[in-house]
Amino acid sequence: MLDDFLTRAAFAATGLSLATGPLGSFVVWRRMAYFGDATAHAAILGVALALATDLPIGLGTLVVALAMAVTVASLAAKGWAMDTTLGVLAHSALAFGLVAVSFFPTVRTDLSSYLFGDILAVSRTDLALIWGGSLLVLALIAWRWQALLTATLNEDLAHAAGIRPDRERLVLVIALALVVAVALKVVGALLIAAMLIIPAAAARSLARTPEAMALGATAIGMVAGIGGLALSLWQDTPAGPSIIVVAAALFALGSLRPRP
Amino acid sequence: MSLLSASHICVRFGAEEVLHDVSLSLAPGEIVTILGPNGSGKSTLLRALLGILPVAQGSVSRAPGLRLGYIPQRLMIDRTMPMTVRRFLSLPARVSDQAAAEALARTGMAGHEADQMTQLSGGQLQRVLLARALLGKPQVLMLDEPTQGLDQPGEAAFYRLIEEVRRDTGAAVLMVSHDLHVVMAASDRVICLNGHICCEGTPRVVSTAPEYRALFGLGTQGALALYRHEHDHDHADEPHNHHHHHHDHTHA
Numbered sequence: 426m427l428d429d430f431l432t433r434a435a436f437a438a439t440g441l442s443l444a445t446g447p448l449g450s451f452v453v454w455r456r457m458a459y460f461g462d463a464t465a466h467a468a469i470l471g472v473a474l475a476l477a478t479d480l481p482i483g484l485g486t487l488v489v490a491l492a493m494a495v496t497v498a499s500l501a502a503k504g505w506a507m508d509t510t511l512g513v514l515a516h517s518a519l520a521f522g523l524v525a526v527s528f529f530p531t532v533r534t535d536l537s538s539y540l541f542g543d544i545l546a547v548s549r550t551d552l553a554l555i556w557g558g559s560l561l562v563l564a565l566i567a568w569r570w571q572a573l574l575t576a577t578l579n580e581d582l583a584h585a586a587g588i589r590p591d592r593e594r595l596v597l598v599i600a601l602a603l604v605v606a607v608a609l610k611v612v613g614a615l616l617i618a619a620m621l622i623i624p625a626a627a628a629r630s631l632a633r634t635p636e637a638m639a640l641g642a643t644a645i646g647m648v649a650g651i652g653g654l655a656l657s658l659w660q661d662t663p664a665g666p667s668i669i670v671v672a673a674a675l676f677a678l679g680s681l682r683p684r685p
Numbered sequence: 686m687s688l689l690s691a692s693h694i695c696v697r698f699g700a701e702e703v704l705h706d707v708s709l710s711l712a713p714g715e716i717v718t719i720l721g722p723n724g725s726g727k728s729t730l731l732r733a734l735l736g737i738l739p740v741a742q743g744s745v746s747r748a749p750g751l752r753l754g755y756i757p758q759r760l761m762i763d764r765t766m767p768m769t770v771r772r773f774l775s776l777p778a779r780v781s782d783q784a785a786a787e788a789l790a791r792t793g794m795a796g797h798e799a800d801q802m803t804q805l806s807g808g809q810l811q812r813v814l815l816a817r818a819l820l821g822k823p824q825v826l827m828l829d830e831p832t833q834g835l836d837q838p839g840e841a842a843f844y845r846l847i848e849e850v851r852r853d854t855g856a857a858v859l860m861v862s863h864d865l866h867v868v869m870a871a872s873d874r875v876i877c878l879n880g881h882i883c884c885e886g887t888p889r890v891v892s893t894a895p896e897y898r899a900l901f902g903l904g905t906q907g908a909l910a911l912y913r914h915e916h917d918h919d920h921a922d923e924p925h926n927h928h929h930h931h932h933d934h935t936h937a
Contacts, residue, residue, distance in 0.1 A: 454766045575777040578762060584737045585755030585827070586777050632767045633801070 427552065430545055431654065437547045437555050438650025438668060441611050441620065444559035444604050446643025447566045449621035450628070450635065451597055454577050458622050459508070460497055463515035465605050465617035467493035469522025472539050472609075476529045483554055487606035493518060494598040502591065519614070542613035542665030544654070551610050558607035562600045569596050574635055612665040619669045624649060627676035645675050687712055688751055688825050688857055689734060694743035696726070696733050703729045705881045706743070711825060716851055716858040721878035727861040728758060730878065731829050734859070751825060754818030754856070758829040760810060762802050770805070770813050771798035780820050788816040792846060807834040811843055819850065826850070828860045 427433055452461050468486045475485025497514060501507055526536065538546070547555070566573065576583040576593040583590050608617045628641030653668030660667075690710035696703050704726045711717060719727050732738045734745055735755060747753075762768060774785045789795050792812040797805075805813060811831055818826055828847070832840040851858055860872075877883040 454763055456763070456765075571775075571777045571779070577766070578768070578773075578776065579757055579760055581732065581735070581737055581757045582755060582760070583777070585735050585753060586821075588777060626765075629765055629767065633769055633799075634767055634772045636772075638767050 440556040442646030444562035447639040449625035459511040461618040466519035468614040473525030490605040491602035623672040627679040694740040718872040725879040754823030756828045792816040808839040
């Protein structure tokens with residue numbers, strides 16, 4: 426069944442949605458959109474690092490994304506002006522990454538696959554990594570779910586209940602870096618944040634509880650994944666951006682409906 | 686026996702000392718109000734007692750296994766987060782539907798389970814926060830300016846509710862306020878704070894529900910007297926004049 430590249434692509438998109446649905450909901454609730462961007466853009470720098478050190482691409486991406494996410498989180502904790510700081514970090518990470526990979530001629534020809542993903546070229550190994558990483562993120566978020574929600578609502582309330590908000594933030598930071606590493610192949614560095622935010626935002630208008638929103642975001646992500654692949658096949662459009670186009674269309678549809 | 690106590694604590698934000706040499710102790714079942722002008726360190730003291738802020742000197746101690754219910758000054762729920770009242774009551778510890786319904790009934794919010802948190806009025810939100818705190822069967826309830834944004838009848842009703850809770854559950858209550866009504870309405874003991882403890886004592890009049898109106902003015906005067914005579918700082922810019930004894934329900 427997995428011999429067909431389209432089937433593998435569909436499984437890759439579905440697997441990724443398992444993680445991006447719940448994590449994306451937290452990104453929306455905590456207003457971490459730019460944070461997601463900075464971490465995702467750092468993935469290109471991770472590609473350069475992996476090529477320079479002969480590490481697997483996924484590992485290089487994970488290391489750099491994690492470093493970026495931890496840096497941003499600790500700057501936020503120190504009370505930096507986050508909008509500007511994140512803007513600087515997100516765009517510099519991308520620019521540095523693009524300059525760094527230009528030293529590797531093989532990537533130069535293949536750069537767009539890192540920027541926009543190459544879901545139609547997903548191998549069985551990639552698929553295993555995508556599902557493994559996504560399930561790991563899902564398990565991490567499910568394990569911390571109650572504490573994460575409480576800390577997201579109000580940090581003092583969490584503190585009074587014996588929850589450490591800084592520790593919960595770290596859980597999200599690690600989850601984000603993991604998602605960036607596995608999503609690079611699917612939607613690419615430029616669209617990872619979109620895959621986190623758009624399905625979650627689309628699910629908002631349909632949901633009355635946080636759980637419903639996270640599940641809805643997962644479902645919408647899956648529909649966008651399959652729909653985007655179909656669009657790509659039908660109109661011969663690039664697959665990664667097509668997935669986001671479908672997600673955005675679903676968001677537009679959802680926002681026509683009044684909030685419950 | 687003391688449930689919660691602070692011994693000579695100092696709290697600093699950078700070089701600025703926000704609290705200096707503050708000691709207090711909370712006994713079971715008593716209602717203590719920390720009163721002081723804006724910027725006097727009231728919320729800071731509460732946050733230090735909760736362990737949210739580190740103390741630079743001194744120590745905070747809790748009775749072993751102390752169950753603490755906290756009601757923050759403001760709960761701003763982001764509009765992007767869907768959250769029903771029922772779901773909120775199950776954070777962080779899940780509670781049964783029956784326990785949730787009882788807690789809501791206790792605080793006058795029966796039947797509001799399905800409401801979205803962001804749609805509640807200020808008074809309703811406070812009652813839901815109180816219901817959530819009660820679900821933890823607290824020995825100590827801590828409230829940070831619980832009636833901010835409520836109108837006077839709403840405020841009075843909320844403090845009556847706090848008194849009932851104390852009567853029914855025996856929980857000690859530690860409240861923060863810049864509002865003199867509190868002193869009159871409910872407290873056993875008042876601590877005047879302005880960076881340090883200026884004065885501490887029993888308010889002369891403790892109100893009960895039927896005499897509420899009669900006590901309103903008297904209580905305020907008593908509290909004002911208490912408030913004025915021992916402060917050694919200038920609080921001239923603090924507006925107290927909205928606490929007159931006549932009601933003119935123009936906002937109703």
